[in-house]
Amino acid sequence: MSLAQNYIARIVARETDPINQARILMLFYLIIAYTFFSLCLIFAYAYNHQNLQLTRASIIFCSAILLLVAIYFANIWKPVTHTILILLTILGVWGNLMIFVHGVNVATLQYIWLASALGFYMLGSRWGWFYAIVNIIPVLIDGAFTNKSYFFLSSMPQAVTRPVHIFVITFDFFLIIFLHYFFFKSFKRNFVKLNDTKNELNAANKKLNRTLTEVEQLANARMNFLSTMSHELRTPLNGVIGLTNALLSQDPRKDQEETLSILKFSAENLLTLVNDILDFNKLDSEKVELENTPFNLAWLVENIYASIKIKALEKQLDFKLEIAEDLKNKRLYGDPTRLTQVLLNLLNNAIKFTEKGFVKLSCVNLEQSNNQVKVGFIIEDTGIGIEESRQKSVFEAFAQASASINRNYGGTGLGLSIVKKVLDLYDTSIQLKSNLGKGTTFSFNITFPFETMALDDNNNGLQQGLSKNDLSALKILVVEDNAINILVMRKTLNKHGIEPDVAENGKIALDMLGRNHYDVILMDLHMPEMGGYEATQLIRALTDPIKANVPIIALTATVSNQVIEEVLSVGMNGYLSKPFHPQDLFTALQKFIQE
Structure with a gap:
């Protein structure tokens, strides 16, 4: 049994398409069945001395043996199928009409059915139609003409004993049923397998989507963490760098200048580190x-x-x-x-x-x-x-x-x-x-x-503005809640003769803007009671057009594309990231002088 299974497995393994594997297996079983069927007929016809039927059965037996060899050694299952269909047409349908039956009987109809099914299942629709038509045409001609001498050769119809006739008809019915059963079973098995594969693929896709969502959430959490850490690091760095710049501008002693320079250098190196990590992650997220x-x-x-x-x-x-x-x-x-x-x-x-x-x-x-x-x-x-x-x-x-x-x-x-x-x-x-x-x-x-x-x-433009160093006439409102940052802003602006007003949150800023005129507002984003976003929206909604259009520059320690978009979307004119270089602030202020 294992030898036969290995034999069959070697034949089927040559094809990767599961449908073709089913076709080869079905063809193999069909030839095996016809080998034993024809061998039984040989003994029956020899015993009854029916030489013409014996010749047909012998041709079928020898052809079956040769076709088994061809499938095993040459793997030419399609030519073998054509050979079987040609033999079935000539020896079965046409042979019954012209030699053995001189008409159409049950066996003839079975052969037509068998040839049509085998042609469609094994070779596809084109060859299926061809073999169906080739087998049906002689039956139609036989039914259309009463004079059947067109089909007859010199021999008379051949008599067949009842047991042999019942055996042939039963075998043909069995083959017809087997063809439909086997091909449907293979088709169903492959359909179920395909459906299972589809379900597995859908499950894998859902799992992959969940994984991608988790990865995206992790990436967003990482970016949020880095943005938060950036804000928390930038805020004290703004104080360190800002106050260092202020002290360096006050003509310190040589030893103090050296100490302050080292302090500034260290703080700026730390700022560079923070900026690099944040920039790398922004670029790595491919959202830039x-x-x-x-x-x-x-x-x-x-x-x-x-x-x-x-x-x-x-x-x-x-x-x-x-x-x-x-x-x-x-x-x-x-x-x-x-x-x-x-x-x-x-x-x-x-x-x-x-x-x-x-x-x-x-x-x-x-x-x-x-x-x-x-x-x-x-x-x-x-x-x-x-x-x-x-x-x-x-x-x-x-x-x-x-x-x-x-x-x-x-x-x-x-x-x-x-x-x-x-x-x-x-x-x-x-x-x-x-x-x-x-x-x-x-x-x-x-x-x-x-x-x-x-x-x-x-x-013209900014270069012309850079030459205008007199900013003392500017009336500036600093909206900031951090005491160190307020001190840095005061000292930085005092250097150019500007004495700013200070509001600790957006609500106070609105009250002060209602009472005074300001040329520029430097607005922090995150403050108690009212933050910079809400304050800006309320300022832009004021009825006084001059105050509603006052230039607002965001001062933020959180730097990301999202923050920049939000800053501009609420109506702010620009932004400076903390800590900032004093010259960057003055360049922005000079721009508004020109405007």
């Missing part, structure tokens, strides 16, 4: 989109250069800046904030890892069309360099060029990862060339839409 705002590249780069030049001078480095002349009169459209982030990360790294020599930033016009310009950015240094085996990994999160880098220079290893993610948003990449001990060059290209500015545009 680039802005498309106009900016002047030369002005942007010159301000970046000015903001970090002092770091290069402290290390006695030659800090060089080159900007192509044909870029200076162009107004580009892009995300200046993200571009600034990329350049600051690369330049700060270059200065940090260079002990002597130079650091250079170059901006070149690589290619220009009617409305687009491809700008090449190159940052070179003569620093410690990066060994070749580590040059790919430095762009990974928390990775640094060597284990000693963190000990000697500090840092999180997130800077270059952030650079790569921002440039991915720009659909560009960064190239790195470095020689250990000789220096490193980073370069990348960004294509910006642009328009040409008038020659005097460069002297």
